[in-house]
Amino acid sequence: MATVPGPEPTAAPEGPRQVVVISHSPIFYWWPVWLAGFVMAALTYYDGYHMALVPVGTVAERARAVDGYDGPRDVLVLPADSSLPGDPDTGGPDQPRLRMAASNNLGVIWATVLCLVVVITHIHLRGLWSVIIIITVVFAVILLAVLGWWDPILRAVSVIDIHINAFGYLSISLFLFVIWLVTYLVYDRQVYMVFTRGQLRVRQAIGGGEQVYDTRGMVVEKHQDDVFRHWLLGFGSGDLTVRTAGTTTKEFEMPSVLGINRKLALINTMVQEREVIQGTA
Numbered sequence: 001m002a003t004v005p006g007p008e009p010t011a012a013p014e015g016p017r018q019v020v021v022i023s024h025s026p027i028f029y030w031w032p033v034w035l036a037g038f039v040m041a042a043l044t045y046y047d048g049y050h051m052a053l054v055p056v057g058t059v060a061e062r063a064r065a066v067d068g069y070d071g072p073r074d075v076l077v078l079p080a081d082s083s084l085p086g087d088p089d090t091g092g093p094d095q096p097r098l099r100m101a102a103s104n105n106l107g108v109i110w111a112t113v114l115c116l117v118v119v120i121t122h123i124h125l126r127g128l129w130s131v132i133i134i135i136t137v138v139f140a141v142i143l144l145a146v147l148g149w150w151d152p153i154l155r156a157v158s159v160i161d162i163h164i165n166a167f168g169y170l171s172i173s174l175f176l177f178v179i180w181l182v183t184y185l186v187y188d189r190q191v192y193m194v195f196t197r198g199q200l201r202v203r204q205a206i207g208g209g210e211q212v213y214d215t216r217g218m219v220v221e222k223h224q225d226d227v228f229r230h231w232l233l234g235f236g237s238g239d240l241t242v243r244t245a246g247t248t249t250k251e252f253e254m255p256s257v258l259g260i261n262r263k264l265a266l267i268n269t270m271v272q273e274r275e276v277i278q279g280t281a
Helices: 028-043 105-122 127-149 150-157 164-189 228-232 260-272
Strands: 018-022 061-062 073-077 190-197 199-203 213-214 219-223 238-243 251-257
Touching: 018 251, 018 260, 028 105, 028 164, 028 251, 105 127, 105 150, 105 228, 127 150, 127 228, 190 260, 219 260, 238 260
Parallel strands: none
Antiparallel strands: 018 190, 061 073, 190 199, 199 213, 219 238, 238 251
């Protein structure tokens, strides 16, 4: 009696068994602010100047004789009946101690970075003109700083002076960096999608449970049309839209997904495949 052979074992599809999609908060795009702040703090510290607090009406004079000091010295002459802020520990005048850069260049560059990041992360900039305008602004700011023109320009305006001491840069940047790191490593990972072959698991709220959907008929779309937010600040990130099939259609938005092109290629493969379990007849 003949025996009908059973089906040959089928190999499981190659590749990762799941793809995790994490949507990052807008604070992720703020890395240029804290990075520039750390750089400005270091440059300000090593610039070699201290900030002096003096009353209104103080006049700077060059090459004046000062009792107790050899040779002429540059001095600050306070108005009559005025005095320097006091040091409560010594009882004498408060000595200059805050590190401050002499030029406005560092403050102008940091303020420009801050303003551009605010605009880019809150307004979706699309099209060639937005690219040209922002590149022109950045180029002009850097060029004027290299040429040393910011100081005379702001001096001519007379009411604008952008100076931050070294610890000011450091404290702001350190706060932003800690918030950025905690958000990136902890907070953002509480809301996610997990694609497997034939199944999608979604958690939409921190502390909430997972929802499970079938991937048959599912539509996955990529949006990567914001040059500055997605490419310049997001290192090739993009926004992901997922629509499920069936009578109860659901649509999920996952903005700011890192490595979206690689993940989308894996997701498209998984949406079309079902988990194959190796076995015998």
